[in-house]
Ligand SMILES: Cc1cc2nc3c(=O)[nH]c(=O)nc-3n(C[C@H](O)[C@H](O)[C@H](O)COP(=O)(O)OP(=O)(O)OC[C@H]3O[C@@H](n4cnc5c(N)ncnc54)[C@H](O)[C@@H]3O)c2cc1C
Ligand code: FES
């Protein structure tokens with residue numbers, strides 16, 4: 001089978017790449033675009049390490065075919081910080097020590113940002129259910145949940161100050 | 164192994180032609196079953212026909228008379244975002260939103276859940292209880308069939324070569340519905356038993372119509388007509404609920420696996436149907452109160 005040419009937008013930048021039709025979006029990001037922040041933990045939708053935002057909705061990029069991204073908007077962990085300025089969620093993860101090996105962290109941060117972008121004031125239960133598709137083998141989740149709650153509070157504060 | 168072809172047709176006719184012309188071609192909705200099966204080698208399609216670029220296949224339409232048409236490519240999270248649908252058919256919408264994680268539900272569709280034909284598919288008992296139908300398009304035109312006519316066995320459907328589901332249709336809500344499942348974990352697991360119940364109440368709160376469907380306890384989701392019949396004509400007292408549970412237990416043909424023994428699944432099916440019926444009843448009372456106020 002011949003390769004497909006796919007044109008898409010990743011973190012606001014136009015991207016073009018060639019791929020086999022059954023290449024996952026995750027593999028295309030990592031191997032064709034050199035965006036290796038998204039990780040493959042399972043390749044079957046269970047762990048969330050590959051989480052990206054596709055046209056405004058968070059999805060497992062291991063379960064998206066790369067050609068499906070044609071003409072779509074993709075946001076990855078690489079687009080979360082602004083230059084050297086970490087996003088408050090990233091900073092709170094560091095401050096809380098919400099990571100050990102760090103393999104799950106890009107997925108957790110992309111998923112947490114997707115939550116806070118549409119729900120600035122989630123309850124702890126909402127955070128836990130929202131993150132049910134992200135697995136972490138190291139932290140026991142508690143520090144992750146606290147980091148997200150504190151980042152939410154910080155973002156609400158920033159918004160009030162900006163208003 | 165060679166890579167399959169990828170097509171993203173823009174009309175249903177093109178999709179049907181692509182599928183009818185290649186016996187190895189498979190429709191792709193959210194891919195949360197199909198892509199997993201391709202990765203594991205269980206499924207090796209010669210071509211993938213992505214349905215998501217077909218205009219009109221994504222989204223929810225209100226039907227004249229109060230029903231809803233849900234496009235086959237509509238992800239489960241979009242059902243929750245439709246306030247009118249979520250208010251009318253909470254059981255269906257909740258069932259679809261028990262599937263996987265938010266990441267999975269942003270892709271997964273009810274049509275894919277149905278056409279994957281797992282006996283444990285969560286949205287299917289709720290759709291069957293609701294009396295939902297499917298609009299199917301194929302090389303010989305379109306036909307409308309009840310949801311329960313689609314699954315033919317684990318991983319098998321009654322769809323003919325070249326046929327695709329276009330939309331799932333829910334009737335107007337005249338009462339209320341509910342769906343519950345039993346799983347070993349609190350999230351991200353496959354049902355050991357699932358139960359959907361839909362009820363209509365008449366004057367004085369007497370049940371005038373009821374449908375009961377169960378999942379994960381037989382090769383396909385089962386509509387248990389005797390269980391529905393046991394609920395009709397009374398007010399769902401303990402005796403009626405026990406009679407419905409008896410009918411459900413009698414309809415179980417479960418397997419033994421790591422999630423539960425056949426005996427456990429059968430016992431749980433009875434328990435779950437009673438719990439689900441009580442939720443549907445409570446909702447139906449509330450809806451009746453609201454329409455009389
Ligand atoms: C991590 C994870 C957790 C999951 N948890 C659950 C769960 O809790 N409960 C549950 O029920 N399921 C679960 N699933 C399975 C899956 O998500 C659901 O079955 C989902 O609804 C499938 O929908 P889809 O749109 O992704 O289907 P796809 O994978 O796109 O398609 C599934 C099958 O249906 C066919 N198909 C799709 N659309 C059509 C159509 N319009 N016409 C004809 N054929 C069609 C495809 O060819 C394929 O054979 C889970 C999956 C994952 C990865
Ligand atoms: S790698 Fe995609 S969910 Fe685990």
Ligand code: FES
Pocket residue numbers: 098099100101102103104105135136137138139
């Ligand atoms: S920090 Fe190691 S898996 Fe989460």
